[in-house]
Amino acid sequence: MNYFQTLDYLFNRLPMFTKQGVSAYKKDLSNIISLCNELGNPHQNTKFIHIGGTNGKGSTSHMVASVLQAAGYKTGLYTSPHLKDFRERIRINGVMIPESEVIRFVEKTKPLIPIIEPSFFELTLAMAFEFFKSQNTDIVVLEVGLGGRLDSTNIIDPEISLITNISLDHTNILGDNISIIASEKAGIIKSNKPVIIGESNAITDPIFIEKAKSTSSPITFADKTLRVANIKYDSNYLNVDIFKKKELLYSNLKLDLKGSYQTKNILNVISLVLNLRELGYSISDNALFQGLAHTTSTTGLRGRWQTLRELPKTICDTGHNEAGILEVLKNIQREDFAQLHMVIGMVKDKDVSKILSLLPKEATYYFCAPDLERALPATELQALAKSFNLYGSHFTSVVHALQNATENAHSDDLIFVGGSTFVVAEII
Numbered sequence: 409m410n411y412f413q414t415l416d417y418l419f420n421r422l423p424m425f426t427k428q429g430v431s432a433y434k435k436d437l438s439n440i441i442s443l444c445n446e447l448g449n450p451h452q453n454t455k456f457i458h459i460g461g462t463n464g465k466g467s468t469s470h471m472v473a474s475v476l477q478a479a480g481y482k483t484g485l486y487t488s489p490h491l492k493d494f495r496e497r498i499r500i501n502g503v504m505i506p507e508s509e510v511i512r513f514v515e516k517t518k519p520l521i522p523i524i525e526p527s528f529f530e531l532t533l534a535m536a537f538e539f540f541k542s543q544n545t546d547i548v549v550l551e552v553g554l555g556g557r558l559d560s561t562n563i564i565d566p567e568i569s570l571i572t573n574i575s576l577d578h579t580n581i582l583g584d585n586i587s588i589i590a591s592e593k594a595g596i597i598k599s600n601k602p603v604i605i606g607e608s609n610a611i612t613d614p615i616f617i618e619k620a621k622s623t624s625s626p627i628t629f630a631d632k633t634l635r636v637a638n639i640k641y642d643s644n645y646l647n648v649d650i651f652k653k654k655e656l657l658y659s660n661l662k663l664d665l666k667g668s669y670q671t672k673n674i675l676n677v678i679s680l681v682l683n684l685r686e687l688g689y690s691i692s693d694n695a696l697f698q699g700l701a702h703t704t705s706t707t708g709l710r711g712r713w714q715t716l717r718e719l720p721k722t723i724c725d726t727g728h729n730e731a732g733i734l735e736v737l738k739n740i741q742r743e744d745f746a747q748l749h750m751v752i753g754m755v756k757d758k759d760v761s762k763i764l765s766l767l768p769k770e771a772t773y774y775f776c777a778p779d780l781e782r783a784l785p786a787t788e789l790q791a792l793a794k795s796f797n798l799y800g801s802h803f804t805s806v807v808h809a810l811q812n813a814t815e816n817a818h819s820d821d822l823i824f825v826g827g828s829t830f831v832v833a834e835i836i
Contacts, residue, residue: 557595
């Protein structure tokens with residue numbers, strides 16, 4: 409098979425959560441364990457940083473990888489889902505896995521697929537493990553796929569774990585309250601290995617503390633030990649100062665990820681860097697500054713409050729649950745515009761009504777559906793939105809919706825594209 413035939417095989421032969429939803433999710437680690445056993449357990453003897461949480465784990469993972477790369481470490485990065493190219497999921501020092509390696513791995517493992525019956529995510533993760541081992545990476549930043557305790561990534565023994573935050577998402581799989589979700593995500597805490605919790609919460613803190621105690625894991629709450637101050641935005645950067653209690657640690661840190669929610673994620677990154685230094689990693693202040701200022705160019709991250717066009721200003725963001733949409737709305741409020749145009753699409757298994765209840769009623773809406781099985785049809789989204797006094801037209805594709813918004817918008821208007829990672833993927 410060539411590369412495109414290989415991708416077609418992966419996408420159509422294996423159960424894929426991003427396409428099918430919960431029916432493709434396997435609630436145990438048996439498949440990934442069996443697959444890795446057959447491959448000689450390539451994840452063993454590799455150093456990992458394990459990053460989970462509801463929101464912000466993608467941005468945090470990319471920033472951490474950029475800082476480690478700036479510090480001179482050969483850094484692997486595994487994230488999901490991809491936006492445009494499957495190979496975005498597996499990178500070393502920002503460079504995607506070669507097409508030839510994808511082909512080679514799939515050909516090698518094809519005889520195992522009817523026996524083990526792995527999911528798309530499980531096979532992709534095994535591919536990443538083998539590639540990182542073959543390339544002798546110094547350290548790998550590994551993003552949790554979904555949840556934590558039963559996520560396929562949880563077979564690793566990391567140097568350190570980080571849980572960004574807890575909010576409601578994937579409730580049909582993880583549970584319908586944050587206590588249950590926190591318990592699932594706490595599953596990545598490993599014996600005698602440090603864990604960082606990004607955002608403290610009176611309900612979830614005891615869950616993490618108890619889990620860390622049971623595993624003898626040193627625990628740090630990033631937002632209890634660090635704080636952000638003097639937040640400023642310019643055309644290129646989000647500028648912040650970082651304090652540890654009353655001590656100024658870093659002045660005028662520049663982040664090229666400019667969404668307001670990065671003021672939360674930066675505390676995760678700083679806390680992680682401080683902990684890694686205690687573990688013996690050599691990460692200079694210069695590496696920290698350089699890594700944060702060049703995350704997008706170093707790692708290839710896209711879709712986080714990304715400007716697609718200046719006139720009319722068009723911005724996309726992958727925020728897709730209640731907490732993510734609230735952050736999107738904060739960023740919209742920072743913009744100066746005459747009229748707001750919202751290109752919105754969603755998937756069926758999200759709390760669509762909750763998200764719609766948060767969206768601004770004064771905007772003009774362009775309802776669409778990403779091209780996948782889980783997508784909520786644009787006509788259904790439009791009808792449901794009407795009950796929340798959100799009005800606009802529906803379109804046959806995401807691209808068509810954006811084209812119409814661009815034609816209708818004046819130069820001083822703002823167009824926002826989002827509601828789903830998959831909507832952003834089709835635009836990018």
